[in-house]
Amino acid sequence: ESSENVNVRGALIVLEGLDRSGKTSQCSRLHSYLAEQGIPAELWRFPDRNTCVGQMISSYLANKSQLDDQAVHLLFSANRWEKRSLMENKLKSGTTLIVDRYSYSGVAFSSAKGLDIEWCKAPERGLLAPDLVLYLDISPEEAAKRGGYGGERYEQLEFQRQVSQQYRILRDGTWKIIDACLPVEDVEKQLRKLVFDCIIACRNGNPCPH
Numbered sequence: 108e109s110s111e112n113v114n115v116r117g118a119l120i121v122l123e124g125l126d127r128s129g130k131t132s133q134c135s136r137l138h139s140y141l142a143e144q145g146i147p148a149e150l151w152r153f154p155d156r157n158t159c160v161g162q163m164i165s166s167y168l169a170n171k172s173q174l175d176d177q178a179v180h181l182l183f184s185a186n187r188w189e190k191r192s193l194m195e196n197k198l199k200s201g202t203t204l205i206v207d208r209y210s211y212s213g214v215a216f217s218s219a220k221g222l223d224i225e226w227c228k229a230p231e232r233g234l235l236a237p238d239l240v241l242y243l244d245i246s247p248e249e250a251a252k253r254g255g256y257g258g259e260r261y262e263q264l265e266f267q268r269q270v271s272q273q274y275r276i277l278r279d280g281t282w283k284i285i286d287a288c289l290p291v292e293d294v295e296k297q298l299r300k301l302v303f304d305c306i307i308a309c310r311n312g313n314p315c316p317h
């Protein structure tokens with residue numbers, strides 16, 4: 108049997124959570140795990156600060172520029188749109204994408220500022236739907252205790268409390284909620300199983316086609 112089945116598609120796997128929830132390190136652990144398993148996978152993150160739009164976002168996050176809330180919301184969204192077709196091609200070619208933040212961050216962080224949630228969702232419509240959303244659950248207080256807030260614009264306890272509430276509104280029954288306060292290895296173990304099962308389901312043509 109050939110593993111080069113042209114019909115095989117990769118899974119779009121999104122990790123979400125507050126700042127300091129451990130997403131970034133868990134994403135890279137997952138990526139290494141998939142590599143060990145011989146599963147083609149790439150590590151992605153949003154915002155992608157490498158594009159022109161991403162550089163505007165990065166400067167805004169570093170408080171080096173000021174932008175209206177609506178304007179920056181649309182930039183974050185554009186940053187996902189500018190990667191859409193590349194993502195789609197990767198998935199179609201069988202590559203699984205492990206994505207550190209996606210549209211849910213877009214909606215949670217902007218609606219946390221008081222923007223209307225439906226307005227926030229609108230520019231995200233038409234982006235690729237994830238096959239799996241993994242939410243690393245941590246209270247804003249616990250996350251703040253971890254230290255290492257890098258001093259970027261949103262990395263403040265009171266704001267993270269608002270973001271946390273918005274995530275709660277956004278989540279639905281399909282999200283997998285993982286207790287991010289468990290030891291790293293336990294979080295990793297849970298994530299591995301969920302991700303592996305999702306990849307197999309995608310290979311078999313299940314959940315949502317892109």
Ligand code: DGP
Pocket residue numbers: 126153154168179180183184207208209212213214216217259261262
């Ligand atoms: P990160 O590189 O994952 O630390 O993300 C940078 C910060 O930007 C973080 O505080 C989360 C926030 N963020 C990520 N995506 C979006 C988005 O689409 N919209 C808004 N408003 N904020 C976002």
Ligand code: NA
Pocket residue numbers: 126127259262
């Ligand atoms: Na951050």
Ligand code: NA
Pocket residue numbers: 126127130131207
């Ligand atoms: Na992160």
